[in-house]
Amino acid sequence: MARRCGCATSRLTEAQQKYHRKKAATGVLLCFYLLFLSSAEAELYTASDQLVILTPESVKSVLVNSTAAMVVEFYASWCGHCISFSPIYKRLASDIKEWKPAVNLAAVDCASEENRKVCTDYAIRGYPTIKFFHAYSKPDSQGEDFKAFPRDVRGLRHIIIDKLEAHDEPWPPACPPLEPTSQAEIDVFFETNTVQHLALIFEDDESYIGREVTLDLLQFENIAVRRILSTENGLVTKLGVREFPSCYLYYPGGNFTRLRVNIEARTFYSYALQRLPGVVRSGKPPPVSTGILTNRTEEPWRSFNSSRVYMADLESTLHYSLRVELSSHTVIQGDALNSLKKYISVLAKYFPGRPVVKNLLKYLNSWLQRQTSDHISYEAFQEILDNTAQLDDTALPEGVRWVGCQGSQPHFRRYPCGVWTLFHVLTVQAKNTGSSDCLEVLSSMRNYIHNFFGCRHCAEHFENMAREGLQGVDSVSAAVLWLWSRHNIVNNRIAGALSEDPLFPKIQWPPPEMCSACHTVKEYGEHKWNKEQVLSFLLSHFNSSSILTDYLEDESQILEKQRERHARRLEELEAMKPEGRKVRDVSNFIVVTPSSLSPVQEEEEEEEEPQDEAAAYDEEEGGEGAPAAAIEMEGKSSEPTTWTKPEMEVGHNRRQVHKKPSIVGMRMREQKEDIVDLDSFVNQHFKAKALQLAASSRVKQRTLQRQREVEQEPRHVYRLGMELDAGFGMVGLQPLDADLDLDMGQQKKRLLKRDLTGQNFERDVELNHKARWMSMLNIGFSKLDISLCVILYFLSSMCLLGMYLFFKNRLRRRRVKIALP
Missing domain, CATH: 3.40.30.10 (Glutaredoxin)
Structure with missing residues (x-):
């Protein structure tokens, strides 16, 4: 017996210890809660709670001569009982939201210094105090106290009804009769x-x-x-x-x-x-039938099952979020960048999309995680989003195609509906994939909405809900239910607003016809959600296997459109380059035909093409590379201009033909001296000296030859113009073959073909040299002139090569300037 008593005493002692420990823990939590509230937010209620926040400036206009009865709570934000009662009062405001034309709820914080006189005027002695103010109350009215009011929504609701029934005249004009009917x-x-x-x-x-x-x-x-x-x-x-x-x-x-x-x-x-x-x-238009919707919206009406989720809505949400909403931020930095990284990470991890979309999200997430800077530009982000690298099976469809989220008008539902649906799907996917982080999806959603969501008032309301309720989420299942309950709170708050679609009114979801087991009643018939059934419904409704793929664009078409956009973009970039070069041509006043350039010249000019935007910019500003770039532009023209003139007789006309082209040719020769690439500044300088001497000797020979031709009888000459004379300045720089005589028309065709295909380079070079040799013969140079030029060029090359090898072995990088003997 004693042993039994001892056991009973022991059990009682353990129970008491557990009770005291639980009580102490509750007290500690309450202290932390009070500290958190005092530091985070002084007041217990916000505008999101569907009640009126009274201030000294608004109290008279709200309570005096109002057409609706008013229920006001006078509280102190430091009061523990007020803090405990605040969730009940919020639920009451949400519960009787539809009663507002007849009776409305308000609250005032007496702990605030500015409200102290208000609370004194209404004789507030303790907290919380609830008063009922009749419609059309007088300025001196003190209101009627709720004596020993209950701490539950149902009891408070009944007290309000009793006060309304006992209302004296004048009766609130919007309130219907509440007495029994006969x-x-x-x-x-x-x-x-x-x-x-x-x-x-x-x-x-x-x-x-x-x-x-x-x-x-x-x-x-x-x-x-x-x-x-x-x-x-x-x-x-x-x-x-x-x-x-x-x-x-x-x-x-x-x-x-x-x-x-x-x-x-x-x-x-x-x-x-x-x-x-x-x-x-009241005041809302009647719902529009689907037969009329086709003519009233931008897109044709798509029939859908309201009890299912559509992948088209999810992809449309991604498009609008990443391509439209984010584009308003030209630079993303700091907390916004961290929020974006978390958002894309969650999408890449849990979005149940098609392979092409999932590949794009993973590619985008990988790129974002590699960014070590504290900021990125949206332009760089968009380059990855549009898959400019053209990775296989990677794309996000452009444009929106709303199905389950379409509205009766273009301004109803759509993107907000898509955002809610997307995050419901993500929370369920996190649950089904066994995620261990219960706040992973909710925190990413909260941060994204805080930093990027376009509706700033909506973002503020969501932040208020997240600040109050996220601390209680301790599991992934709780995260799913938290998002569902907050969605219903938002539905209740905006029901009847101008943003509500009359065809899709805001209701507490899911309705009984979708999930009858989700609804039950408490004692006395009060409605109650069966959260176990709600969770089961949510996990099934937003499961990836339940998402319909109707109205989706085929993946092959998406990839083909992406390739076409990429091709068009490249064409636009290419089209911009010739325009810039044409402007540069005009500014430098140099006109040269494509056929006047030797293959070696064109190849060297292609090598000198600027490799970055800075080099291109320098050339456009008038740098040394500008003339060469202008020549290259003309050489790549699809329709080359023919500068050949008709045949002319000897005399004055012939001198006009030869005068200007020879000058142009000499200028081209001076600007483009590098024919043999010896990779050394010494060699280039030595070669330039030699070429200048050769050019001066040719000018003298040509002058004597012209004097002899004037004394002779007139004779027929070949056509000479810019096409031949432009290449004249380079004759002494290349080896010539006197045994071949090519037709000039064949030369033009072969040069054009080489420009288009880039093949048979060496053969075209040889033909070009031979054609220019023919042009030299027809100007009047003798074989002796040609031989001297060839010998001089050969000796110069040998000397240059010898000096190059000598200094390469002895002096390495030392540059020596050598003059001709």
Whole structure:
């Protein structure tokens, strides 16, 4: 017996120890919570909580002479009871949001210095204090206190209804009648009302369901709700009512039908009545039928299953997010860059897309993770996003193709719907793939919305929700449910706003018809979510295997369009280069035909082409490379200009023919001296000296020859123009063959063919040399002149080569300037 008592005492002691430890831990957590609130946010409520935040400037305008009754909480942000009560008050504001035309909720922080006089004027002695202000309250009204009010939403809701029923005149103009209705009133109802539906809720006298549903439908047109007590025997017998509560739809002529719902409770009645045909929000247009939508939207209407997820919506969201929303940030740096890296990392890890899209996301993520700088440009990001490297099977479709997220108008739904759907899918994918980081997806979503989401008010509201609730997420399953619950909070907040699509009203999702097991009721018929069933539904609904691929563009077409865009881009870049060179040609006033350049000249000019933008810019500014670039431009022209002139007689006309081309040729020769590539400045300088001497000897010989031709009889000469004379300045720089005589037309064709194909280089060089030898013979040079030039060139080359080898072995990198003997 003693042993048993000892055991019992031991168990009791352990239980007490556990209780005290739990109590101490709770106290520590509460202290940390208070510290966090004091440092992060002084007030307990924000504009996202669907209640009015009172200030000294607004309190009179809100509470005095208002058309709606007001319920106001006076609290202190340091008060522990106020902190504990704040979530209940927020839920109450969300629960009775549809009642706002008749009664609205407000709050004021008495701990704030600026609000202290307000709280004193309304005789606030303790916190929290809730007061009820009648509609059209006087300036001296102190309001009615909620005595010993309950700490639950249902009890508070019932107190508000009691206050409304006891409201003195004048009655809030927007508030419908809340008292029970008699059969006599129902019989004449349609004689004085034009509504399409009349809902009769049969209930007991103690039930609040009828009054709650009446206020829930306050902001909807074409429907009226009346409360019928179970003691109204005439109507109960006429309609055959046997269950209380129950709801019947009553029509003119005495026709009626019972409203079928899963559970006979307030939430199910309100949802079903709001979805009746013709029932719309006050001031909102009626839903547009899909037959008219084709003519009212930018794209044709795509039929879809509202209970499924479409890959087209997910890809459209990626396109808009990465190509449109991010493009507004020309430079991404700091926290925004870190947020982008996390966002792309989560997408690459969990996005359940097609192979081409997943490859692109992985490629983009790999590039981002390699960036060590604290900033990147969106232009660089876009280069990777558009796959300019042309990696195989890697692309993100351009443009949007909304299906499940399409709206009845171009400004409804679409991208916001796509963002929610995308992150629901990512959280479910993280759960299904066994992720160990419960906040991985939610934190990336939070940071992306904070830094990049275009709607800044939406980003602020989401940040408020994340700041308050993310601390309680301790598992991946909890992350899935957290995002779902916050989505419903947003739906409740923006229901009835201008942004709501009348064809797709904001509801608490999933509705009973999609997941009946997700909905249940608490004691007294209060609605309750079955979170286990909700989680099971979410994991199935957003599973990658459940996503439909309808309306998707074929992968081969996506890749083909990407290649075409890349090709067009290259063509545009190539087209920009000739334009720049043409402008450079005009600025330098040099005109040379393609056939006037030797293959060696063109090849060297191609080697001197600037390799970077800085070099190109220097040449455009008038550097030494500009003339050579201008010649190269003309040499690559698709339609070369012919400068050959008609045959002329000897005399004055012949001198006009030879005068200008010879000068142009000599200029070209002076600017382009490097014929033999000896990789040495010494050799180039030595060669230039030799060429200058050779050129001077040729000028003298040519002058004497012209004098002899003038004394002789006139004779027929070959056509001479820019095409031959442009190459004249290079005659003494290349070996010639006197045994071949080629037709000039063949020379032009072969040069053009070489420019297009880049082949048979050596043969074309040889033909070009021979053709120029023929042009020299027809100008009047003798064989002696040619022989001297050849011998001089040969001796110069040998001497140059010898000196090159000598200094290469002895002096290496020392440069010596050698003059001709």
